[in-house]
Amino acid sequence: MNSIVVHYQEIALKGRNRPWFIGRLVRNIRTATSDLDVKQVINKMGRIEVVLGSPAAWDPVAERLRHVFGIANFSLAGHVVLDVDVIAKAILDDLAALAELKVSTFRVSARRADKRFPLTSPQIEREVGGRIKEARGWTVNLDAPEFTIHVEALTGEAFYHFGKHPGPGGMPTGVSGRVVALLSGGIDSPVAMYRLMKRGCRVLPVHFHSYPILSRASQEKVRELVALLTRYQQHTRLYLVAFGDIQQQVMLTVAAPLRVVIYRRLMFRIAEGIARKAHAQALVTGEVIGQVASQTLENMTTIGAATTLPVFRPLIGMDKDEITAEAQRLGSYPISIIEDQDCCQLFTPKHPATKARPADVEEAERALPIDEFVRQAVESAAIEDFNFPVIKYPAKGNYGRSKC
Ligand code: ATP
Numbered sequence: 001m002n003s004i005v006v007h008y009q010e011i012a013l014k015g016r017n018r019p020w021f022i023g024r025l026v027r028n029i030r031t032a033t034s035d036l037d038v039k040q041v042i043n044k045m046g047r048i049e050v051v052l053g054s055p056a057a058w059d060p061v062a063e064r065l066r067h068v069f070g071i072a073n074f075s076l077a078g079h080v081v082l083d084v085d086v087i088a089k090a091i092l093d094d095l096a097a098l099a100e101l102k103v104s105t106f107r108v109s110a111r112r113a114d115k116r117f118p119l120t121s122p123q124i125e126r127e128v129g130g131r132i133k134e135a136r137g138w139t140v141n142l143d144a145p146e147f148t149i150h151v152e153a154l155t156g157e158a159f160y161h162f163g164k165h166p167g168p169g170g171m172p173t174g175v176s177g178r179v180v181a182l183l184s185g186g187i188d189s190p191v192a193m194y195r196l197m198k199r200g201c202r203v204l205p206v207h208f209h210s211y212p213i214l215s216r217a218s219q220e221k222v223r224e225l226v227a228l229l230t231r232y233q234q235h236t237r238l239y240l241v242a243f244g245d246i247q248q249q250v251m252l253t254v255a256a257p258l259r260v261v262i263y264r265r266l267m268f269r270i271a272e273g274i275a276r277k278a279h280a281q282a283l284v285t286g287e288v289i290g291q292v293a294s295q296t297l298e299n300m301t302t303i304g305a306a307t308t309l310p311v312f313r314p315l316i317g318m319d320k321d322e323i324t325a326e327a328q329r330l331g332s333y334p335i336s337i338i339e340d341q342d343c344c345q346l347f348t349p350k351h352p353a354t355k356a357r358p359a360d361v362e363e364a365e366r367a368l369p370i371d372e373f374v375r376q377a378v379e380s381a382a383i384e385d386f387n388f389p390v391i392k393y394p395a396k397g398n399y400g401r402s403k404c
């Protein structure tokens with residue numbers, strides 16, 4: 001078996017945009033497997049064929065496909081001409097190699113993509129199934145078989161396989177445009193970023209740090225998180241914004257209770273400046289209603305009013321333990337809980353306002369050179385590019401962390 005048949009689900013529904021969606025998925029699969037033994041990735045009548053250089057490539061390629069959004073499921077498959085004798089013989093040869101297979105009941109499940117083929121799906125099932133039954137002595141059980149053999153009949157060719165592996169679902173990276181995510185290094189924001197990536201957005205993370213007032217730890221954490229998440233979108237541009245000087249100036253000018261809201265509004269404005277430069281259309285945060293003082297309904301509204309871009313908060317209604325479970329599944333949790341000094345902890349008062357009124361905040365901001373802060377921060381943001389997989393010798397500033 002030298003092919004992998006990849007099935008997509010949701011993109012099959014996309015009407016006239018369908019070829020474009022599928023084209024993206026094909027391209028993303030090519031990129032995700034570009035350092036592995038893959039000969040071709042081909043769009044074929046409602047599925048995608050990944051042609052392996054050898055059967056040994058299956059394990060590493062399967063591991064990559066589990067991270068390519070838009071894939072519903074995939075199967076290691078045999079590829080033969082569309083002829084029931086040839087299909088049955090190839091299946092029997094492959095079954096002979098499966099020494100550990102101990103079953104007595106089976107069924108063949110066929111799908112026909114090209115309706116011009118004279119045999120219907122049930123007829124293909126009967127023809128192929130009959131030959132296998134005779135050769136192996138198994139009994140057919142249509143309702144609860146111990147083993148299912150899948151046959152997919154295309155034009156002049158067919159695939160067969162013995163089971164499906166789940167893909168990550170979602171939509172292919174790039175089909176939904178670009179967004180900027182505010183990535184803090186905490187537990188929530190990497191999960192929020194993942195959610196948008198899963199829906200086909202290319203996510204550009206922005207991290208605000210207070211180096212050199214605080215250590216570089218938060219930046220290191222964010223790099224680790226971005227390296228992890230880049231497996232899913234293959235290329236990530238990270239923006240690192242020095243925020244310490246701005247925070248100090250806010251501290252000197254603004255009354256303690258309003259500071260958190262004003263830091264966040266500044267973050268939103270700077271993130272918007274970066275988004276506009278990078279042609280991104282929305283901001284993403286890991287905010288959750290009621291989790292901390294800056295996340296009351298009133299404060300979130302006042303913070304959100306600092307930008308004219310839409311702000312997506314995919315975790316808004318989740319409990320901490322639900323977010324933690326997702327972070328654990330994703331693998332971001334162990335990185336997020338590493339001790340660091342978050343830029344906001346240092347400058348955060350003990351009792352921030354929980355209902356900061358827009359008029360008070362605007363009044364306080366009039367004493368600050370907001371536009372200048374934003375212009376400077378956007379211009380001086382450091383950019384780091386992450387790639388997965390890393391194929392060429394990594395250039396300076398390339399933090400691709402491929403293990404291959
Ligand atoms: P997280 O676990 O994502 O840090 P949190 O529960 O600690 O979230 P806050 O600290 O109030 O909540 O932050 C709310 C959101 O603001 C974060 O989810 C993130 O999107 C953004 N944010 C906070 N601090 C930073 C930062 N230093 N850099 C970038 N974004 C930040």
Ligand code: MG
Binds near residue numbers: 184186342
């Ligand atoms: Mg945080």
